[in-house]
Amino acid sequence: MNIILFEKDELKSECIVLTDHRAKHIAKVLHSEPGDCVRIGEIDGKIGTGKVVSIQNRYPFLVELSVSLSARPAPPPSIDLILAMPRPIMLKRILSQVTALGIGTMYLVNANRVEKSFWDAGILNEDEYRPHLLHGLEQAVDTRLPEIKIFRYFLPFVEEYLPDLGTQYSSCIIAHPDSPNSLSDCLKNQDGGILYAVGPEGGWVDFEIEKFLAAGMKDFSIGSRILKVDTAAVSIHGRISQLLG
Amino acid sequence: MNIILFEKDELKSECIVLTDHRAKHIAKVLHSEPGDCVRIGEIDGKIGTGKVVSIQNRYPFLVELSVSLSARPAPPPSIDLILAMPRPIMLKRILSQVTALGIGTMYLVNANRVEKSFWDAGILNEDEYRPHLLHGLEQAVDTRLPEIKIFRYFLPFVEEYLPDLGTQYSSCIIAHPDSPNSLSDCLKNQDGGILYAVGPEGGWVDFEIEKFLAAGMKDFSIGSRILKVDTAAVSIHGRISQLLG
The missing domain is CATH 3.40.1280.10 (SPOUT methyltransferase, trefoil knot domain)
Structure with missing residues (x-):
């Protein structure tokens, strides 16, 4: 997983809260801590960074990200x-x-x-x-x-x-x-x-x-x-x- | 399986006898009968045809092929x-x-x-x-x-x-x-x-x-x-x- 993807309706007040395999990935593979940034993207939308606001790094996993979206992904070959x-x-x-x-x-x-x-x-x-x-x-x-x-x-x-x-x-x-x-x-x-x-x-x-x-x-x-x-x-x-x- | 491959030492007097998954393939996928020809090749050798001499088309499968090798396979890209x-x-x-x-x-x-x-x-x-x-x-x-x-x-x-x-x-x-x-x-x-x-x-x-x-x-x-x-x-x-x- 080289980018964390989320659905548009998961974004609330520029924040998303993850509790599934994405939260586990941030906790157990990326070993992120509060303040760290991860690469995120809105499905069919822009790419940006998610700053870890809070994290529960064992089951049940929970990661709260402050979202900042900036760029469209590079166009793929048509x-x-x-x-x-x-x-x-x-x-x-x-x-x-x-x-x-x-x-x-x-x-x-x-x-x-x-x-x-x-x-x-x-x-x-x-x-x-x-x-x-x-x-x-x-x-x-x-x-x-x-x-x-x-x-x-x-x-x-x-x-x-x-x-x-x-x-x-x-x-x-x-x-x-x-x-x-x-x-x-x-x-x-x-x-x-x-x-x-x-x-x-x-x-x-x-x-x-x-x-x-x-x-x-x-x-x-x-x-x-x-x-x-x-x-x-x-x-x-x-x-x-x-x-x- | 688009060609039946055999080891050099399986070939005896221009004949091979198959009893494994290759025999099953000839019987159950190709539905070959005596007299039919199947594409065969010697591993690291030539490609040719195997004429079905005899066939047992249910378990235990057994196919006897009369082998005629002719051409080297086309060279692959190097x-x-x-x-x-x-x-x-x-x-x-x-x-x-x-x-x-x-x-x-x-x-x-x-x-x-x-x-x-x-x-x-x-x-x-x-x-x-x-x-x-x-x-x-x-x-x-x-x-x-x-x-x-x-x-x-x-x-x-x-x-x-x-x-x-x-x-x-x-x-x-x-x-x-x-x-x-x-x-x-x-x-x-x-x-x-x-x-x-x-x-x-x-x-x-x-x-x-x-x-x-x-x-x-x-x-x-x-x-x-x-x-x-x-x-x-x-x-x-x-x-x-x-x-x-």
Whole structure:
């Protein structure tokens, strides 16, 4: 935890009182004492410092902070991700990893090779996925919560939603091992945001690739090595960030 | 599992007999029948096909394959990694992820912020780490097992081993958030291999950075976002691969 995040409505008269894992972190990891300052941030707001007014450094933990907010976090690279719904345990990891790397919106979509049972997973409830996003922000010292948009049905997403969505980006690209195009071929125009798509284990089926291309996306390959979804999502984010410079 | 790997000494008269998880995979995931061909590879050797001669497709699984090897796997990007010894559960994931991405040698080294207990972990025994490397190769359809070299003490590694080692690479680079240099600044010469270093949670201490620089490495930063070790190792591998083209 490299920043202590709080909700806007926790702030009262420029003070917050923490009693949960954040209080424990300040007490047991940071070993803060009254008068010390810790880095804090308001979720979807500014970053600043919290001065420890009082602290109870054993259970039940309690930390009172006097809050001073100053700066917006540095803007992340403008990268968004379309992800075929992965196994829930893998989704949790991807949520915090791409949040840490910096992402605006993640579109979770269905695909032929997505197991139907994945759509019953609790992680699709905001109450359950939000902590993984916060975890990524706490890691990366950011306050901007990514948006998560869930599309249980493939065709409405790709036929009705994606064509309009795509016009908001400078490049919309889809990773596909069989593609003859390189990533740098597809990112010639880097003035706006990038939307990249990563398929399920086993890949997109041909029909899905055709639909994505018809919706205006360009296919690319990063080589013949077949990667797990989490490795691909993180590695391609790195590649795009490098090309954006 | 996108390729079935076997040890050289399992091959007898151009045949292998499998009775373990590989046999189960061929029976229950691939649903192979006699006459079908599966992709196979000899560890550190060639890739080819295994024709199913006979199969017992329920427990106890048994598959007999007639082996025909033809091609070497495509060469991976020539990237090696120095990694400060991470938490064992994270090391397992990194081992299979960077193996899947393609790596030659991983140097596991000590650092000030490495917890001493990590060095007692069973994962440092070859019997325990090798399956995670094989897992990465099975994912990426490769046969080249990375080398793992373990350095329990930091100073002998950085003072005695690294200066000579570094001469074998075109660039030796170390990720450090405070660095003013970009990754592309450090990889101007891309004719040979790249050796990159990723620190522990909390980062390298100043003394360690000084020692790495004195040994000939160049420091670089990929921005102000603080990443977990596994995210950093995979993301930077992607960035380097993109620059190598």
